[in-house]
Amino acid sequence: xxxxxxxxxxxxxxxxxxxxxxxxxxxxxxxxxxxxxxxxxxxxxxxxxxxxxxxxxxxxxxxxxxxxxxxxxxxxxxxxxxxxxxxxxxxxxxxxxxxxx
Amino acid sequence: xxxxxxxxxxxxxxxxxxxxxxxxxxxxxxxxxxxxxxxxxxxxxxxxxxxxxxxxxxxxxxxxxxxxxxxxxxxxxxxxxxxxxxxxxxxxxxxxxxxxxxxxxxxxxxxxxxxxxxxxxxxxxxxxxxxxxxxxxxxxxxxxxxxxxxxxxxxxxxxxxxxxxxxxxxxxxxxxxxxxxxxxxxxxxxxxxxxxxxxxxxxxxxxxxxxxxxxxxxxxxxxxxxxxxxxxxxxxxxxxxxxxxxxxxxxxxxxxxxxxxxxxxxxxxxxxxxxxxxxxxxxxxxxxxxxxxxxxxxxxxxxxxxxxxxxxxxxxxxxxxxxxxxxxxxxxxxxxxxxxxxxxxxxxxxxxxxxxxxxxxxxxxxxxxxxxxxxxxxxxxxxxxxxxxxxxxxxxxxxxxxxxxxxxxxxxxxxxxxxxxxxxxxxxxxxxxxxxxxxxxxxxxxxxxxxxxxxxxxxxxxxxxxxxxxxxxxxxxxxxxxxxxxxxxxxxxxxxxxxxxxxxxxxxxxxxxxxxxxxxxxxxxxxxxxxxxxxxxxxxxxxxxxxxxxxxxxxxxxxxxxxxxxxxxxxxxxxxxxxxxxxxxxxxx
Numbered sequence: 013x014x015x016x017x018x019x020x021x022x023x024x025x026x027x028x029x030x031x032x033x034x035x036x037x038x039x040x041x042x043x044x045x046x047x048x049x050x051x052x053x054x055x056x057x058x059x060x061x062x063x064x065x066x067x068x069x070x071x072x073x074x075x076x077x078x079x080x081x082x083x084x085x086x087x088x089x090x091x092x093x094x095x096x097x098x099x100x101x102x103x104x105x106x107x108x109x110x111x112x113x
Numbered sequence: 114x115x116x117x118x119x120x121x122x123x124x125x126x127x128x129x130x131x132x133x134x135x136x137x138x139x140x141x142x143x144x145x146x147x148x149x150x151x152x153x154x155x156x157x158x159x160x161x162x163x164x165x166x167x168x169x170x171x172x173x174x175x176x177x178x179x180x181x182x183x184x185x186x187x188x189x190x191x192x193x194x195x196x197x198x199x200x201x202x203x204x205x206x207x208x209x210x211x212x213x214x215x216x217x218x219x220x221x222x223x224x225x226x227x228x229x230x231x232x233x234x235x236x237x238x239x240x241x242x243x244x245x246x247x248x249x250x251x252x253x254x255x256x257x258x259x260x261x262x263x264x265x266x267x268x269x270x271x272x273x274x275x276x277x278x279x280x281x282x283x284x285x286x287x288x289x290x291x292x293x294x295x296x297x298x299x300x301x302x303x304x305x306x307x308x309x310x311x312x313x314x315x316x317x318x319x320x321x322x323x324x325x326x327x328x329x330x331x332x333x334x335x336x337x338x339x340x341x342x343x344x345x346x347x348x349x350x351x352x353x354x355x356x357x358x359x360x361x362x363x364x365x366x367x368x369x370x371x372x373x374x375x376x377x378x379x380x381x382x383x384x385x386x387x388x389x390x391x392x393x394x395x396x397x398x399x400x401x402x403x404x405x406x407x408x409x410x411x412x413x414x415x416x417x418x419x420x421x422x423x424x425x426x427x428x429x430x431x432x433x434x435x436x437x438x439x440x441x442x443x444x445x446x447x448x449x450x451x452x453x454x455x456x457x458x459x460x461x462x463x464x465x466x467x468x469x470x471x472x473x474x475x476x477x478x479x480x481x482x483x484x485x486x487x488x489x490x491x492x493x494x495x496x497x498x499x500x501x502x503x504x505x506x507x508x509x510x511x512x513x514x515x516x517x518x519x520x521x522x523x524x525x526x527x528x529x530x531x532x533x534x535x536x537x538x539x540x541x542x543x544x545x546x547x548x549x550x551x552x553x554x555x556x557x558x559x560x561x562x563x564x565x566x567x568x569x570x571x572x573x574x575x576x577x578x579x580x581x582x583x584x585x586x587x588x589x590x591x592x593x594x595x596x597x598x599x600x601x602x603x604x605x606x607x608x609x610x611x612x613x614x615x616x617x618x619x620x621x622x623x624x625x626x627x628x629x630x631x632x633x634x635x636x637x638x639x640x641x642x643x644x645x646x647x648x649x650x651x652x653x654x655x656x657x658x659x660x661x662x663x664x665x666x667x668x669x670x671x672x673x674x675x676x677x678x679x680x681x682x683x684x685x686x687x688x689x690x691x692x693x694x695x696x697x698x699x700x701x702x
Contacts, residue, residue: 033489035485035489035490035491036485036490036497037482037485037486037490038477038478038481038482038485039464039466039467039470040466041482043485043486043489043490045489073486
């Protein structure tokens with residue numbers, strides 16, 4: 013969930029649904045738009061409730077050639093849980109390389 | 114349909130009259146005459162020799178060397194691209210820049226012959242033979258078939274640029290740079306060099322003498338101990354192996370190797386000309402290059418041929434000293450050349466993504482990138498759907514269908530091309546309107562393709578792209594050219610739209626008026642674009658001075674197809690001496 017900085021959400025398990033759209037904007041660059049909902053929970057999603065999910069969205073550009081470690085410039089926003097009103101409480105500006113999930 | 118036609122005609126006539134009135138009112142309100150009674154400038158003073166201050170320029174051979182020629186300008190490969198792709202666009206964001214017309218158009222909306230340009234097409238008849246000769250003199254053509262073994266002395270290697278090659282010195286002929294074909298597009302590179310140079314030359318630019326040559330490798334004799342520099346700047350030995358490598362990469366026809374031969378330019382080479390500012394050490398160079406009409410209008414010529422590589426590195430300034438035997442002496446003059454058009458006609462880069470964009474988007478196109486980002490990639494752009502023509506892949510993405518004359522782009526921004534105005538474009542279109550179909554066929558034939566189908570494809574594509582340019586740039590501003598006075602009172606001209614066959618004769622609905630009186634003048638259209646009208650005299654012989662304001666007459670001519678009018682400025686010197694043409698204007702509609 014690109015709207016949160018690494019370490020912002022910590023738990024024993026996690027559930028995330030992500031919709032991601034990329035489109036070519038230059039020979040070596042894609043635009044990227046991502047919307048995700050999810051959160052971290054206790055072991056085996058113990059305390060999972062739909063109202064505890066958060067929403068994250070991000071938009072930016074990324075290099076094309078290396079999907080596993082693309083160079084990215086993204087701006088993301090993450091929200092509180094829906095139970096707490098789902099208001100934006102996190103803004104993330106990412107300039108660098110994403111590696112892994 | 115008929116009523117719609119009448120309506121359109123009536124609307125056009127009304128528009129013409131409105132424009133006429135506007136101009137007439139301006140005249141009556143006492144605006145100064147824009148054109149004095151004198152002949153147009155047809156020869157620029159930059160063709161006169163100038164003195165350059167001598168300076169010490171030590172060389173390895175001569176530590177006390179003195180040069181009286183302009184200094185050598187070196188254009189680094191990456192700098193021009195970076196400057197025009199990144200720094201200049203950034204600077205323009207913060208600049209208070211306004212678009213303005215070119216500064217070297219003369220009173221007849223043309224350019225004078227100069228150290229940049231010699232009026233050919235449109236100024237006088239250019240035959241197919243002259244077109245095919247290009248910048249060559251007949252004595253400069255070389256015949257590889259009848260050359261003796263070892264008679265072409267290789268005295269320099271060339272491993273930089275897009276294609277490798279070498280220089281040969283041919284006794285009795287001089288020096289030629291021989292360049293190989295691009296292996297991925299057999300014959301296209303060499304053909305493009307010859308065709309491009311011929312087209313540039315016919316229009317009026319200075320180019321090198323280019324030809325396609327065939328020869329047996331045995332005619333070459335390699336000078337030992339040669340070195341050459343590659344694109345990275347590394348110096349390598351240019352030995353038998355390197356020579357064999359170049360020959361192996363060239364197209365073959367039987368035992369013979371096919372290469373492009375560029376005759377070495379005469380004079381002292383002083384490096385490329387820039388497409389902006391002036392050369393500080395040339396007193397003749399007083400107009401900023403981006404304000405020169407021929408350089409701006411060159412964008413349409415480049416668009417026609419898809420010469421996306423029209424950048425400063427493919428140009429050359431040459432110092433011609435008055436004393437030829439002392440090439441670095443002063444006085445002398447600089448002449449400006451276009452070089453190396455081998456990237457015309459569908460050249461490709463190693464990356465297909467780049468190749469698809471050539472002509473349609475800059476290598477680094479901030480506008481297109483931003484637009485694509487905002488549009489989420491939903492609308493397909495030309496480079497998303499463009500395809501090579503099956504069977505003619507050597508011409509890459511060179512086609513008619515996707516070509517849009519006014520949105521064609523160079524590889525990276527060219528300052529002169531960027532500043533091209535409608536008038537600059539229309540000026541070049543009037544030049545290109547003189548390229549006949551016979552000339553297009555001749556250009557394609559100059560490529561000397563082994564497969565006649567390729568020649569036919571090339572001719573078809575050149576013709577189609579040319580038609581698109583003319584359709585766009587002859588229908589906005591007035592396409593009426595070749596204006597002249599016959600006898601004392603017949604004003605005659607050529608409507609290039611009809612002469613060219615861009616529109617059928619029935620399309621034209623001529624109108625002509627004397628602006629000071631709003632008197633309508635009957636126009637006599639004789640076919641093939643020839644049109645004449647009789648001018649009533651407004652002043653008698655004698656009496657007033659020749660340049661009296663009472664003798665000043667303006668005539669507005671419209672053809673009912675192009676939206677713009679032609680405003681002809683004349684002085685009426687009376688029935689005996691007749692009208693004197695002094696100026697032409699093509700105002701935007």
